[in-house]
Structure formats: C-alpha cells, structure tokens
Amino acid sequence: CTETATRIISGMNSSIDPCDDFYEFVCGNYISNTEIPSQRTAVNRFIETMMKLEGEMEHVFNTNPPTGGTQTPRAKMYYIFKSCKKLDTSEAIEVRNLRAVLKDSGFASWPKVPLATSKPRNQYNVINEQGWNGLFGISVEVNYFDPGTHAIFMDVPHFEPLTERAFRDLPNTGKTLYKQFIVAITKLLYPEYISHIGTIADSIYNFEVDLMTATTEDSRIDPEDNRKMKTLREVERLIGGLPWKTILQHPFQAIKTALRDSQSVVIWRLKYYQTVSRQISQKTPELLFNYLGWKRIVQLLPYTRSTLYTTYSQFMGSVDASFNKVSAQANCIRHLMKNMKFVFGDVYTSAYFNLDVSSDIDEMITYLKQSLISLIGDQQKNWLDANTRKSAIHKVEKMYQLIGYPNWIKTPRELETLYQFLPLVSSSMSYVSLMNMTLHNNFYAN
Template identity: 20%
Template sequence: MSPNGWAFLVILFTFGSCESIRPICETDDCKKTADRILSYMDPSVRPCDDFYKFACGKFLETAELRDDTTQNSSFIQVSDILEDQLKAIVFEESRSDEPYPYQTMKHLFSLCLDEDKIDARGVSPAVSRLAAAGGWPVLGNWSEFGWSFLDTEIRLRNLSIGGGSLFQISVSIDAKNTSKRVIEIDQAGLGLPREFLVKGLSDPIVQAYYSYMVDIAEMYGADRRLAQVKLNESLMFEIELAKITVPREQRRDFERMYNPYGLEDLMAEFGWVNWAALLESMMPASVQLRKNELIIVNEVEFLKKLEVFLQKYSDEVIANYMMWQAAGDMTDILTNQMRNRKMEYRRATVGIAAREPRWKECIGVASSLSLALSSLYVERYFDETSKKAALNMTNMIREEIIRDIQELDWMDEETKKRAAYKASQVVQHIGYPDELTDMNKIEEFYKGLDIDKDQYFEALIDLSRWANDYKFRQLREEVNRTDWRSHGTVTMVNAFYNPMENSMQFPAGILQQPFFSARIPQYVSYARIGFIVGHEITHGFDDQGSQFDYKGDLDEWWGKESKENFKKKTMCMINQYASYKESQTQLNLNGINTQGENVADNGGFK
C-alpha cells in the first residue's frame, strides 16, 4: 500500500470504523492531502496516550515561526496562500478601461507602496490636521482660550483623524428590533486594553506604552523633556479613565447594555454634552437628526462617572489625551520611522519581532475597498464547485445539531422547539454573494468615492470620510439579513456568526486547501472545516448568542428552568477552562471572557 493510502487509513481507523470499504482516493489532490497529514503526524506517539502529539507532533517540531507573527497554524498557512493570491491581483497594472472601483483599489495600493514619497512629506500632513482640530499642547500649538472637549471631538471627527477617546458613537443594528438601525453610544476607546492600564505605571506593558507615546510625540516635533512630563500626565489620565470603564467580563450581557433614550431624554440626563450638535456634525447632508431619535447607551454608569471625572482635570491634560489618541492612530500612515517605532512597541507588548513586508501592509490598506478586492478575487481564484459542496455540508451539520438539541435532557420541550427552530433559521452566507460578480452593483456601491490621486495620507482621509458617511446613511435604511454589502468581504481566512442576524458566514478565502476542497473525500473536509461549521452554529447558543431569538432580536426565549440549567452548565465550563494554565506564562485562562469560544469549540467537536 502506498504511503498516501496509509495516511487515509490512519484517519479512518482513528476516527471510527466505516460501514463499507471504500476505494482509496489516488488523485493528485488526495495525495497532496495525505502527504500533508503524514508530515504533521508523529507515529511514535500512541494516539490513546496523546492524540494531539500523534496527529500534530511533527508539525510542532518542524513548523517555523516568522518574525512578523506570533503563531503558526493552518489558519496562518491558508492566510499566506490568500495573501499571495491578493498580491497577484493588486500588483497588476491598472487598465484605463478597468472599472473605477478596481482602478481606485489598485491606485490606493500603489500610493501605499511609495514609501519614499510618504517619507519625503514627513509628519506635516498630520500635524496640520492636529492644528486644525485645535492643536496638541505637547507640540506647543494649542491655546486654552475658548477650548472645549466637545469642539475638539467634533473637529477630530470632521477631519477624519480621530474621535471616540472619551466615548464612542456608532450606527448599529437595534438589538431589540433588528429590522432597524440606531445610534449607539459606548464607553471610551482606550489606547491600551483596560486590563493593562488598570495595573498602573509599574506594569511593563504600560511602561512600554508610555515610552512609545514619548518617542512618537518627539517624532511629531515635540520637545522630549516636555513630552515626558505632559504625556505622563496624559497617561495617568488614561489610567484613571480606564478604571471607570466596565471590564469585558461584565459586557457579555446584552440586556444590561441595552438602554434606550430619546434624544431629548439623553440631553436632559447627560446635559454636559450637547449631543444634538455632536451627532448632527457626524451626519452627511442626506441624513437629518430627528427630535425623537432613538439612541442606545451601552454603559449608563460610565457616562455618569465621566462627567464627574472630567471635572478633576485641566483642559490641557484632556487635550493632550485626546490629541495623543488621534496622533497615535495616524502612525501607520506616516513615516517609516514611526512604523518601525510602532514595531518595537509591538515587540514589547505582543512579541512580534519584525514588520510585515511592505506589500503585505499595503494589501491591508487595499482591503479597505473590500468589495472591489473581493470581486476580483472571486473572479480569479474561487472554485465555484466549493460553494455548492460547502453549502451541502453546512446543511447536513445543521441537521445534526438540530437532532442533538432534540435529545437534550436538561431543556424543556418548548425551549427545545425554539432552539431547534433557531438553528433551522440560521442564514448561511457561503463563499460569496452573487452580487460580487455584478459590476453594476459594485460601481453603485462605490458611487461618490473620490480619493486623492497623488497623496497617500489624503487618499486615506478621503476614504475614511466616505466610509463614515456610508455608515450614517445606513441609519435610515431597513436592515436586510441577506444584504450582499454586509457579507461581500470574502478575502478572509475566518468564519463568523452574527447573533443579531442569526447568520453565519464562510467567506471564499477560507474555502480552500488545507481547510476545504470539493475534490477530496468529504470525510476530510468534515474533519477540518466541518468542525468550524459546528463551532459557528453553536455560537448561536453560547452565553451571548443565546440571548437572541431566531430573527436575531434580543429576546428571552428560554423557559425559566432551562435557562437556569444552561447557566449551571455554562458556569461548569467557565470553571473548567479557568483551571487551565498556560505553560510559558503560568497564567490561568480567563474562563469568563473565553466562554463563548469554549462553548463553540465543544459544539464544533461534537
């Protein structure tokens, strides 16, 4: 028997016996798949002793870790394949007869590649915008006279260079009526995760953040000694701000975070912000703010505390914090020196040792025009047979999950019916939406987008402004769970479940080897991407997905006793995973924050 045939026998006998002996697949695709499986395995390990090392031992020994990443896995390998495919697309010379969205996407990529031109301009385009937003005290171009944080917030947003450092504003789907969209206000967006900031300046990660702040400010033109003093004050402000934000562990309850206000009620309760002026400044001319506009406040107590908190600090400290957040956000689109310094910061905080090649960074930028890039990708690379095969597989796995639900002994019959119905109503977005192949649709979507033809910085500002206007134009649009625009970004190696749509998406980027192929036996694909399908459907029943009904509305559809049983089982899993310790850091997992993924993983394996 050939080695390739042996590999498949290993799989068959490891996972269980077959009802009948099937002929060995000897196609090139099967041989390559078998070779890959064999190259990962360590047959010296007994599978009953350590199945993971048996199946993946050689991979663990031989896999190389690139300097520009902190991991290696099948996801990374498929991502590398995808990036090479996208590279071939974006490096193609744009033709004059090519559709405008394709030309714009490729032009943005070429602007990004021209590092010499970007470096020649230095930081001047960013400094001029910071000045237009009111100035950054650490640069000496700020005046306290007439300054207010609200005016600064409005200017930062209008200039498309920031906003959200004190509270975040977005357009979201209404969790309790998912056919509509609403304005949502959330707590501050911080420059460093809350978990680190609350530890204070003695924490090594916070120290690395402070050093990064000072170095970047100096690159913007600040006096180093002044920057050290002023940004220390700014960092202390941010540390204290982090302490009044709500930790992630408490932000998994959507009911708690759904606090509806009419605009007038919001102005009455939180009158220290002129919300009407701020929201009107964010809207395009085609959208008018309504007197009775529905606004969802995620963290009411945070907004109450923020009013008192801001009164403790001088305008200069607040201005330094707000402008640092804006300045820090722009480092990626400025000089090589800044990007290299950010790389050093990432090395200290997450362990990445080197920047990606510039072309990879620029593919990330070109992906800002995701529908244009996805359209070209599907046209060039996606195997159409994969879409049908993957859809058949997801349907079969869903039916198995429904059968599992019906056999649960801890859930009452009515809740079982509702759970099974929810699973049956999951909207599946497999591969790509058909509209991606319709150039009229693509051109209509990008209508009105006009980016700077010569300067990279300005081109990205133009794109950011257009994207913000698009989001707020959606405020008056009816929500469509099958909207191709929402599911048309397919150049990703990932899969998603959206609880407010009760939908899952398997984009074209993940439907390729080694995860999936229509040209290899189905049992191989079931073992690989079948797990991911089960994982995503199970997200509809994890601690967060379970809060939404079959339509995606935030609604209590569980029977009381079944809900209590669910909470007990969830707590059991929280405790189980919280007992696991990571070998290198000797830190225990956070069972609360990881519970959604842990529940989904167990569902996927089953």
C-alpha cells in the first residue's frame, strides 16, 4: 500500500490547480516523465504491468526447461513459447506452413472459384465440416437462467480482424483498405487464383457487411425479448433457416459426447441467429466456404512470421490507432496468456506468488468477516430490523473469497483435462501450427 501511494503521488503534478486541469493534476508528472516504449502506441500503468509480467514470464521459461518424462501442459507451453521465439522464417516457408494448417482445418480446396470441381454439398455441411468461427459465437457456459447448470450458449461471434464496432466505424478509405487486405493476403497464399481474387474478396466483404448489419440490428432489440432458453429439440423451430439440432450436435459427436433433446440451449441474440440463418440459406455453399476460410486465415495471421505477419500488422495499424505494431516474437507471452491462460496462471503463480502471503490474507479476511458479523449482530445498532440483520449475517458467512487465483489451477489433473486435446508438441514445429492445435484444443475442451 505504501509503495502504491508513493507511486500515485510521484505521478501527480501538485503545482496545478485541480479545478483548472484535474487530469494534469493527477497524471502530469507521470506523462512528462514517462516515455512511450518502442513499438507501442501508448503507455499507462496497466501496460507497464503487462510488460513487467511479460519479462517475468520470459525469465521463467528461459530458466525452467522441461525435465523430460510425460509431456505436461507446462511442458507443452514451454515448447510453444520456444517456437514463437524463433527468428523470422522466409516467406515461402511461412506460406507453406499456413497452407498446411488450412488443409488440416478442412480448407485444402480454399478458395472456391466458379469453375471448381470440388464444391461443398450444402450450407449446413459447410458449417459442420469447416466450423462456425466468424459466423456464430457458440460455446458451453454457465446457464444464465439456471446458474447451477451449464448450457450451450449462442451469442454473436468474435469478429476478426475487426470487431463489429471497428468495422461499422470504418470510413470509406478504411473499407477500401480492408478489401485490399483480403486481396493481398489471398495473393500471398494462393497466387494461382490471381484472376479470381478480386471477385472472391468482394463476395467475402459483402457477406461480412451483412453479418455486421445483422449484429447491429440485433443490438437494438430489448434483451428481454431477445434472450431465450430452449431445449435442443426446440431450437430449430425457433430460429429456422438451418438444421440447428444437427449443427449443434456435430462438434459433440467429434468427442463422443451425446446431446439429449432436453439439453438446455441459451440463445442470447435470437434476432441475429434468425437473420443470419435466413441469409445463409439464401447464399451459395461456395460463398459460405470462402468466408469461413477467410475467417480461419485471419484468426491465424497473428501467429505467422514473415510477410503475412507484416501485411497483417500494417493493415491493423492503419485502421486501429491502438494496435501495437510489435515484432512477431514480442507477442509470445501475450498469446500464451490468452490461449493457454490456465496453465499460464499455474506457472506464473508458482514462480511469483508466495503461499505464506496467501495464508496471511486468508487469515485477515477471516478476521474481517468476524468483525463485520459482530458489527451487524450488535443489538444496540437499531438501524437494522431483525430480518435484515439475519439476512446480512448469512450473506457475510457465505461470502466467497478468491485470493489471487482459483486453487484448482494448481491441480495437475484439472489442467490435464483442459489440455487433453492438445497432442505432443515440439519447438521445431511451426508456431502457427502449434497455435492452431491449441485453438482446436480450447474449442473441444470447453
């Protein structure tokens, strides 16, 4: 607390009257004395903390190599980190690596062109075989309507490379840049389709505009009218347009898990699903295949290395002022923190959390709760009636405490379950392939 107070005071400019410029009064010295780090667009306490964490975790990885034996989640994360830190590869190798990943993901014949002989059979088969990334945001979550259970949760997707708001706010020049970006990446990956790339890029862009429009229109609806809990059997009739029962069952069948017709499904953005399902039923399977392939590509571009990564970074920097155009290797810790967050937390807390301190804090919280119960229970305090007093004491007694991290991340069996679909890895494997396997694991482990 003393260190934090000292740091806050040192960042203030007490020579300024807070009534004249409160921001300068609170942050003036910090702004004048702090340089924005290279390859960053801004700096603040949170960014400084993140940079400190990155340095600490790099030290942990570099000084604690795996000792052999069974490849644990910790060991897998170490090898992925080492692959990320390798020097940039050539453009040809980078393209070959990403194309190999796309092939493994069901996009060996991407992009589909008008004369292609291998065409998707129909829309829902495309979704079943290529996934719904960039189309739907479907996961397993705690049931909003019944918190003691889990449900299939249907939300809008996480759009990449631009969020719905960023895409919507693009000026005309930005929209042109995005189309050019689709063309540039496709040319790098598949130069043999150069005569078709312009048409393919336009169709992908236009379909994405339709999805963004559906998202915006959905957000204007009263949530009470737009959020529904149904059973798996009822979903198809409610949404329409596609065989939803089959679509939702498909990924569970891949991990040999059967869904009952009574399975709870929370539709969080009903209007979006109704609109997009209708749109998909009116689009060609080839267009849907190309769009999903593009979304798979942009999901993986942050994990590329040479020209593909540079092209991605330059585009993002041109349309997003907050995007940090750092080198590919500078993102390693951030990627692991995002995509392997539980084992990342296990490693970090083992290295930097003191269990004695956690025990001390736990003891302190126990005394605080006892004091609060004593205060509330004091009969001389007449500002609480008997029922309110009893209810308040019950709440304090049942108060859940979480100190630093959930204890279960320190249980190897729990972590192994969360990474059960991540196969054996090696630092000699390409980083983009390793991250693709990690994303695949996260989807099914969820």
